[in-house]
Amino acid sequence: xxxxxxxxxxxxxxxxxxxxxxxxxxxxxxxxxxxxxxxxxxxxxxxxxxxxxxxxxxxxxxxxxxxxxxxxxxxxxxxxxxxxxxxxxxxxxxxxxxxxxxxxxxxxxxxxxxxxxxxxxxxxxxxxxxxxxxxxxxxxxxxxxxxxxxxxxxxxxxxxxxxxxxxxxxxxxxxxxxxxxxxxxxxxxxxxxxxxxxxxxxxxxxxxxxxxxxxxxxxxxxxxxxxxxxxxxxxxxxxxxxxxxxxxxxxxxxxxxxx
Amino acid sequence: xxxxxxxxxxxxxxxxxxxxxxxxxxxxxxxxxxxxxxxxxxxxxxxxxxxxxxxxxxxxxxxxxxxxxxxxxxxxxxxxxxxxxxxxxxxxxxxxxxxxxxxxxxxxxxxxxxxxxxxxxxxxxxxxxxxxxxxxxxxxxxxxxxxxxxxxxxxxxxxxxxxxxxxxxxxxxxxxxxxxxxxxxxxxxxxxxxxxxxxxxxxxxxxxxxxxxxxxxxxxxxxxxxxxxxxxxxxxxxxxxxxxxxxxxxxxxxxxxxxxxxxxxxxxxxxxxxxxxxxxxxxxxxxxxxxx
Numbered sequence: 001x002x003x004x005x006x007x008x009x010x011x012x013x014x015x016x017x018x019x020x021x022x023x024x025x026x027x028x029x030x031x032x033x034x035x036x037x038x039x040x041x042x043x044x045x046x047x048x049x050x051x052x053x054x055x056x057x058x059x060x061x062x063x064x065x066x067x068x069x070x071x072x073x074x075x076x077x078x079x080x081x082x083x084x085x086x087x088x089x090x091x092x093x094x095x096x097x098x099x100x101x102x103x104x105x106x107x108x109x110x111x112x113x114x115x116x117x118x119x120x121x122x123x124x125x126x127x128x129x130x131x132x133x134x135x136x137x138x139x140x141x142x143x144x145x146x147x148x149x150x151x152x153x154x155x156x157x158x159x160x161x162x163x164x165x166x167x168x169x170x171x172x173x174x175x176x177x178x179x180x181x182x183x184x185x186x187x188x189x190x191x192x193x194x195x196x197x198x199x200x201x202x203x204x205x206x207x208x209x210x211x212x213x214x215x216x217x218x219x220x221x222x223x224x225x226x227x228x229x230x231x232x233x234x235x236x237x238x239x240x241x242x243x244x245x246x247x248x249x250x251x252x253x254x255x256x257x258x259x
Numbered sequence: 260x261x262x263x264x265x266x267x268x269x270x271x272x273x274x275x276x277x278x279x280x281x282x283x284x285x286x287x288x289x290x291x292x293x294x295x296x297x298x299x300x301x302x303x304x305x306x307x308x309x310x311x312x313x314x315x316x317x318x319x320x321x322x323x324x325x326x327x328x329x330x331x332x333x334x335x336x337x338x339x340x341x342x343x344x345x346x347x348x349x350x351x352x353x354x355x356x357x358x359x360x361x362x363x364x365x366x367x368x369x370x371x372x373x374x375x376x377x378x379x380x381x382x383x384x385x386x387x388x389x390x391x392x393x394x395x396x397x398x399x400x401x402x403x404x405x406x407x408x409x410x411x412x413x414x415x416x417x418x419x420x421x422x423x424x425x426x427x428x429x430x431x432x433x434x435x436x437x438x439x440x441x442x443x444x445x446x447x448x449x450x451x452x453x454x455x456x457x458x459x460x461x462x463x464x465x466x467x468x469x470x471x472x473x474x475x476x477x478x479x480x481x482x483x484x485x486x487x488x489x490x491x492x493x494x495x496x497x498x499x500x501x502x503x504x505x506x507x508x509x510x511x512x513x514x515x516x517x518x519x520x521x522x523x524x525x526x527x528x529x530x531x532x533x534x535x536x537x538x539x540x541x542x543x544x545x546x547x548x549x550x551x
Binding site: 059061064092093094096097100101103105107109110111112114115119120123124154156172173176 | 431432433434435437438439440441442445449450454548549550551
């Protein structure tokens with residue numbers, strides 16, 4: 001497959017000729033891809049191929065690392081407006097709220113469950129009082145966590161199980177009402193049962209959000225993805241979608257060839 | 260061979276830990292044995308009635324009460340100057356400064372931390388002479404000057420522990436704030452500084468201990484034997500370390516020397532009280548930070 005894509009008119013995110021280097025070391029090299037609304041796109045690839053860097057390029061989180069240099073375009077359509085995030089199309093805090101991110105290890109803050117959701121809402125959007133309580137409940141319900149935590153919202157978030165913590169992180173991102181979800185191996189540190197719960201959640205969430213995820217599990221990728229990009233040494237090697245994803249053997253063969 | 264080395268190193272580490280415990284116990288035991296018998300109202304207030312002494316209606320000539328008050332004021336004032344400044348500097352060095360600026364300012368902090376306290380005292384004394392000859396002819400050594408010099412002395416502890424504690428925060432926690440749309444400042448204010456709270460607290464405790472015990476700085480910047488309670492920040496004052504030094508060096512009887520040990524015990528209790536106050540204040544803030 002060619003390593004270039006024509007910009008899609010329906011795309012929420014279009015990445016063009018994106019290269020990212022850390023202290024002179026190229027991690028992503030001229031990447032092009034498109035994410036469509038209502039689709040779950042999965043990036044697969046060997047460790048160190050630049051998957052997390054690609055995810056962080058969308059919300060410009062790579063800039064938190066010293067010596068990061070980014071070239072190319074990440075064009076996003078938000079609220080009907082198109083813009084390149086690297087041309088300061090949106091202020092950084094707003095961009096990062098609109099492109100919510102969940103990390104590989106459950107990144108709960110050492111707060112109560114309630115404060116994990118409330119602090120970003122209060123700090124970034126100034127939401128308080130009953131509106132805040134409603135927003136928290138809605139986000140927890142959306143992450144299928146409300147029933148499990150509604151009576152212990154003031155308990156420390158670290159007392160939750162790994163799967164619950166990861167759903168709390170998802171709820172925290174959802175509470176900020178993002179339009180894009182960036183998921184960096186969200187089930188990597190979870191057991192089978194907890195991972196399945198997150199998968200079910202993602203299946204329902206992808207109807208409402210544009211989702212870009214990284215996964216190491218090929219089975220999970222096949223179950224969830226509408227489109228798969230194979231990343232190898234910072235370069236998109238292959239795009240897999242449609243029927244190829246339905247047939248396990250074809251999918252496996254394609255992935256093996258790409259790796 | 261490797262097993263023997265492991266055994267030896269483990270034994271040595273245990274021995275060192277026990278030695279520290281023994282040394283501390285020995286010191287405390289010695290102080291308690293020599294000083295406890297002289298810790299009474301007379302040690303604090305001499306012949307003055309305790310209520311009159313505390314309310315300041317009658318001066319205390321023989322007791323250590325003015326020195327206790329002087330030390331408390333000195334520690335609180337120097338902490339009030341150095342802790343906010345030190346934490347802000349540590350935050351700047353860790354979160355904002357470029358590599359070159361960090362090395363340059365880091366070097367300045369190292370120089371400051373290596374400055375002997377007597378040099379700091381001399382600096383304060385020279386400042387007063389300079390001010391007397393130029394802008395403030397009425398300037399003189401005082402509680403405020405001593406507190407500023409002590410603040411300079413303890414500033415590096417707060418700066419370095421703040422910087423180290425912030426830099427030790429794991430990367431995944433550092434990224435959480437920005438990923439949730441927090442600005443750089445909000446991330447520092449609401450996440451990083453509270454997360455580094457325990458480390459910062461250790462610096463604050465070190466600083467309080469250093470401020471309470473230093474004698475060389477205050478000798479040249481405002482402490483005077485039998486000065487009584489300071490009337491204002493610009494007045495001379497007494498301090499416990501100086502009182503202990505004075506009693507140990509100039510004692511004329513065993514009872515006076517025992518008073519020195521009693522005063523040392525009081526100084527230890529005072530710093531212990533300040534440590535506890537810092538600890539509880541931090542615990543209170545931490546609890547509030549975690550739930551509200």
